[in-house]
Amino acid sequence: MKQKNGMPLAQAAAEDIIEMIRTNHMKPGDRLENEYELAKKLNVGRSTVREAVKSLETRNILTIKRGAGTFISQNEGVAVDPLGISLMGKDEGIALELLDVRMILEPESAALAAIHADKNEIAEISRQNRKVIGMIRQGLDHHEEDARFHQLIAEATKNRIIAKLVPIIQQSVGLTAEMTSKRLTETTVSFHEQIVEAITRGDANGARSAMIAHISENRIYIIKEIERKRRFE
């Protein structure tokens, strides 16, 4: 295989395309130049461009629409089920392991949000929380809106890695969700409100504590569910 700086040519072309996307500040939905123009610009053959574009499609950075062209993906490079959790199964173990990871990540996420959230972010978190609480009280499936609440907190941390990780974990919770989707209690509402209040007053320790309590509640609920299922087996 032909190489450039010890890197396969198509991989080097893919890196060049990423660099191009970044320096031109291209946004999801923007259209990439065609194969011919790219080949000229990157100084490689069209088959190399094709291979590079395909690898970037695999990485959810580009989306190829037959007949329409190649576009910047809406996913911003984040894969669907990036941890491959759908391959692991949907057992109870996974649900608990996910909660253990949430317990590691999200209290710190809440604490950082309390430190870094600006007024607009606080308003949006608060609005989203009212939406979730409304759905809980109406007995609706609030899983997606709840995930969005946790995502907004992660984004307010201003740590771009946490902002990507928390939604991935939340999305994975969705993959294993049957057992977690119906814990619709007044204590959930109360912990959510405590989280929002602590973030609003810039209270990092308060936000961390309330998030720990919230996730602990989920954990206890799931363990009870597992025990209940076992009794009926």
Added chain:
Amino acid sequence: MKQKNGMPLAQAAAEDIIEMIRTNHMKPGDRLENEYELAKKLNVGRSTVREAVKSLETRNILTIKRGAGTFISQNEGVAVDPLGISLMGKDEGIALELLDVRMILEPESAALAAIHADKNEIAEISRQNRKVIGMIRQGLDHHEEDARFHQLIAEATKNRIIAKLVPIIQQSVGLTAEMTSKRLTETTVSFHEQIVEAITRGDANGARSAMIAHISENRIYIIKEIERKRRFE
């Protein structure tokens, strides 16, 4: 678009293929049945199978090799750069944000490893550590072997999500690594040894503390590097 249980047909077919991979305990490198057989088995058209297989290739679950067939991917569903960090840039900010995430994840990972690692895992972690230390002392680029050391600790937690997450973060460190790859000091060696010793004696708090010290050292190093660069700008 045709649907099944409210899900696009190709997506439902993709889910069926995942289910098939799981129930047949298929391993990376195993070959999938051909399009014709899959279509018959899943009771859908060949174009639906083609679309489903392509979507699973995008998710790094399958690998299509032209002329040879379709195989279970070596990546086990984990994407290359699954967080899309290559799109974010390689600035100093990202390097620090990654370290902040490591500081959240890895001390707990070390503590859980101290609790759950079995004899074989302890031996492997210890062997890998000697390899890394050897490379540090010879002044070699030890980034990949160091990432493997941290990955083995993550796997020993027995939490399958942590086992996936830590390598993703380590891989992302690689994407931004220029500034982090050459901190080759005797204190690094000492902290690594403290981590291994604590895991070996099942000392969760010791493993957590040593990991905090290790990552802190990296953080201080990077902040000094950033300041040094700024002075020369």
